[in-house]
Amino acid sequence: xxxxxxxxxxxxxxxxxxxxxxxxxxxxxxxxxxxxxxxxxxxxxxxxxxxxxxxxxxxxxxxxxxxxxxxxxxxxxxxxxxxxxxxxxxxxxxxxxxxxxxxxxxxxxxxxxxxxxxxxxxxxxxxxxxxxxxxxxxxxxxxxxxxxxxxxxxxxxxxxxxxxxxxxxxxxxxxxxxxxxxxxxxxxxxxxxxxxxxxxxxxxxxxxxxxxxxxxxxxxxxxxxxxxxxxxxxxxxxxxxxxxxxxxxxxxxxxxxxxxxxxxxxxxxxxxxxxxxxxxxxxxxxxxxxxxxxxxxxxxxxxxxxxxxxxxxxxxxxxxxxxxxxxxxxxxxxxxxxxxxxxxxxxxxxxxxxxxxxxxxxxxxxxxxxxxxxxxxxxxxxxxxxxxxxxxxxxxxx
Numbered sequence: 001x002x003x004x005x006x007x008x009x010x011x012x013x014x015x016x017x018x019x020x021x022x023x024x025x026x027x028x029x030x031x032x033x034x035x036x037x038x039x040x041x042x043x044x045x046x047x048x049x050x051x052x053x054x055x056x057x058x059x060x061x062x063x064x065x066x067x068x069x070x071x072x073x074x075x076x077x078x079x080x081x082x083x084x085x086x087x088x089x090x091x092x093x094x095x096x097x098x099x100x101x102x103x104x105x106x107x108x109x110x111x112x113x114x115x116x117x118x119x120x121x122x123x124x125x126x127x128x129x130x131x132x133x134x135x136x137x138x139x140x141x142x143x144x145x146x147x148x149x150x151x152x153x154x155x156x157x158x159x160x161x162x163x164x165x166x167x168x169x170x171x172x173x174x175x176x177x178x179x180x181x182x183x184x185x186x187x188x189x190x191x192x193x194x195x196x197x198x199x200x201x202x203x204x205x206x207x208x209x210x211x212x213x214x215x216x217x218x219x220x221x222x223x224x225x226x227x228x229x230x231x232x233x234x235x236x237x238x239x240x241x242x243x244x245x246x247x248x249x250x251x252x253x254x255x256x257x258x259x260x261x262x263x264x265x266x267x268x269x270x271x272x273x274x275x276x277x278x279x280x281x282x283x284x285x286x287x288x289x290x291x292x293x294x295x296x297x298x299x300x301x302x303x304x305x306x307x308x309x310x311x312x313x314x315x316x317x318x319x320x321x322x323x324x325x326x327x328x329x330x331x332x333x334x335x336x337x338x339x340x341x342x343x344x345x346x347x348x349x350x351x352x353x354x355x356x357x358x359x360x361x362x363x364x365x366x367x368x369x370x371x372x373x374x375x376x377x378x379x380x381x382x383x384x385x386x387x388x389x390x391x392x393x394x395x396x397x398x
Contacts, residue, residue, distance in 0.1 A: 236299030255318030
C-alpha cells in the first residue's frame with residue numbers, strides 16, 4: 001500500500017475541520033464551559049496551521065512553513081492553557097509567547113537561511129513531544145478526586161502521544177526529499193497516519209475531560225443554592241446525617257446553628273427583591289469569613305434561613321461561633337445601589353444528644369432561633385438550659 005503524504009495531509013485537514021466544527025457546536029450548547037472555548041480555539045488554530053502546511057508549493061513558504069508551524073505550536077500553547085484552567089492551575093503567558101516566537105524564528109532560519117528539512121522535522125517532533133508530556137504530567141499530577149478518572153485516562157493518552165512524537169524525531173527522510181515534506185518517503189508518511197490517530201485520541205481525551213467536569217458541575221448544581229453557592233436543603237440534610245453519624249461513632253460532639261435574618265420581608269418590600277438577593281449574598285460572604293471550623297457544613301435552608309453544622313464542636317464552642325456571626329452581621333451592611341442595608345440575625349444553637357437524628361437537631365435549633373425572635377431578635381439562644389452538662393470538644397475531623 002502506497003502512503004501519499006499530500007493525501008494524508010488532506011485527510012488530516014478534513015478530520016481537523018470536522019472536529020473543530022463538532023467542538024464548536026458543543027461550545028454553543030455548553031456556553032459556560034470556559035475551558036471548552038479555549039480548546040475550540042486551539043483546534044481551529046491547529047486546523048489552519050495544517051491547511052497552510054498542506055498548501056506547500058501553492059503558497060509562499062513563509063506562510064506554509066513559518067506561519068503554519070507557528071500556528072501549530074500556538075495551538076499546543078492554547079491546549080496547555082485549557083488544561084491548566086481545567087485543573088485550576090496558573091499559567092503565565094510570557095514564556096509560552098516567547099517560545100512561539102522563538103520556534104517560528106527557528107523554522108524561518110531553517111527554511112531560508114540554512115535550509116534543513118530534517119532539522120525542522122526534528123524540532124517539530126520534539127516541541128510536540130514536550131507539550132504532550134507536559135499535558136500528561138499535569139493531568140496525572142494535579143487531578144482532584146472529582147475528575148480523577150478522566151484526568152488519568154487523558155493523561156495516559158497524552159503521554160502515549162509524547163512517546164510517538166519522540167520516536168518520530170528519529171524517522172529518516174527519503175533521499176529524494178529535496179527539502180519538500182511532500183516527498184519525505186514512506187516512513188514519514190506512516191507517521192502521518194499515526195499522527196492522525198493520536199490527534200483523534202487527543203480530541204476524545206479532551207472530550208472526556210469536558211464530560212466528567214460537566215457531570216461534576218451538574219452534581220454540584222443539584223446540591224447547591226443557585227444564589228448563594230451554599231448547600232441547599234436536601235444536600236445539608238444528606239451531608240449532615242453522615243457527619244453526625246461519624247461523630248456519634250467516634251464519641252464526638254456535634255453542634256448545629258440555625259439562623260434567620262430579621263425583618264427580611266421588610267427589606268424586600270422596601271428595597272425590592274434585588275436588595276433581598278444582595279443581602280443574602282452579603283450574609284453568605286460573612287458566614288464564610290467568620291467560619292473557620294474544620295469540616296463545617298453551611299447551607300441556605302430556605303428563604304432567609306441558614307444552617308451551619310459544626311462537627312466536633314461542643315455547645316460552648318457553637319455559642320461562641322454564633323455570637324461572632326451575630327456580631328459581625330450586626331456591624332456590617334449589605335450594599336445595593338450605593339445604599340447601606342442593615343442586617344441582623346436571630347440564631348438558635350443545639351448540640352446533638354445520643355440517638356438524636358439530624359432533622360430533630362435542626363428542629364431543636366430552629367425552636368431556639370424562634371425563641372430569640374420572641375425575645376427581641378438580633379441574639380443567640382441555646383436549645384438547652386444552662387445547668388445541663390456540656391461535652392468536651394474533641395477531634396473535629398468527623
